[in-house]
Amino acid sequence: MGDLNRVQTARAPAWHDQGDAGERAFCRRIARVAVRSLYAELVLYPKPGLVSTVDNGSHTDMTAATFMRSLFALRRYFGDITRAGMVDAPFHVLKQLGIDAEARMLRATAGINTHRGAIFCLGMLCAAIGRCRARAEALTPARIADLLRACWGQALGAHSIVNDDHASHGARVSLRYAASGAREEGALGFPAVFAVGLPALQRALAAGRGMREARIDTLFALMAHISDTNVYHRGGIEGALTVRRQARAFVARGATAAPDWEARALASHRSFVAARLSPGGAADLLGAVCLVHAVTTR
Template identity: 40%
Template sequence: MHALNLQPKNLSLVERLADLAVDALIDEADLSPKPALVDRRGNGAHTDLHLGLMHASALSLWPAFKEMAEAAIEFGEVGLPLREAVGRIGREGEQAMLDTTGGVNTHRGAIWALGLLVTAVALEPQSCRAHSVALRAARLALLDDRFAPRPLSHGAQVAQRYGARGAREEAQLGFRAVTQRALPQLQRSRAAGHGEQNARLDALLAIMTNLADTCVLYRAGEEGLNTMQRGAKAVLDAGGSASLGGRRRLHELDQQLIALNASPGGAADLLAACLFIDRIESGDGLIQGVF
């Protein structure tokens, strides 16, 4: 059951946006079979994660997403005050996540991505096309938070070592992996009648074909990244997740990435961002009536 289904129907905009962000995280976690990622089958390439922990982590972030949306409404424009408020709330949300998971990093990258997108929607809820939301999020991401701690995350260290774009740069460039790859593939697979779960898997694979996933680079280096990108392309070239050939390739990719201890967590975070934007853009009634 989705988090939003546990809430009364007469929710405010900020509550609905927080619901949608949490829903996107839960939908991403539940999606199966994802290559080397936690899903309904098991833990993928992870030893410290499981599906229940992913759900608990997602739910722990609801207050942070709500506060980010409230900050957007309070400040009313992209600027340093809003950027620093979102940064502070994000760090508080990360601590709540770590308290919930016993110190395990389940959703640090997703807090960054979805936090920016929630804020961007709350700033201009009447302008919810994917590219418009992504552009507002990018403008916010380009601002420097003076209060952000400076120690480099694993992703930032890897980005420097390999010259790859980390989560920060992906946001600053307008979430191109989402707007140019994941969302178009999601829509193509739906239009082809592949079913919602297969369409979402195909969207994840579309991200993986091109993303320099710093989670994979950290765990398995360039070999892992090349395996991920080639394998994801092979699944789509074989007909995608809805085809027998695509499923065979997907199983092969899953086994290869697990053997390399390579889990595409960056791609998973961007899939959650894709699912959030898709729900916002589709006008399916979840946020109607509050604008």
């Protein structure tokens, strides 16, 4: 794993190794928070259909160990893209950093896509966090979202247009079902993170529930709200309706405030596994919510 920290592109030193000592320390800190946020998503349980340290959910090709290898491979990326955001790098630079990170992920996982959506979502948020730092602005959810749209919104909007013959599963699903995916979320400044997931997390914490329960609430709120291209890919329209219906029922019953919440979440997990449904898009956005919450509440 140590070799992954030393890998650098041949073109230039790693972005997070540039700048003064304070900037480098900031980039390293944000990278650690990003990795910890994705780890928090991984170890959360029960998560309907998703890989955790308890079981593999609806997946036969990946385990928690696969995700851990991916996380180690992505450590440098989050620092690099934070630094790139600090210097107001154009979108094509951020995109290339993401492409390089995806290649490292695939090498680490023997070709299994564990974090493609998270590379895009958390990467863009790290860039916006870096931009906040460069402008000496307070790290608040509103400013992170505002700067994301102001600095890269136009490019993200163009990026959301699918015209690639080698498009990902998510992009092809978007064309077939007109479902919103990571590209569309990014073009709009990740409203699911700032208007759905983060408020759900904050409400649960304000009500006195623990972080585990707050993250479960957040996941179900996201599942109830987004059109998850991962679900459409595996289950089509019927699968998507199943996910949204069960998530909305869980939220309507009070989410983790209900005394039987864990049994209901486990029942959804078993149901999703039986149908091979995996709301990976919601899981990526949960990681993004954890990142934004962590950097704005310190």
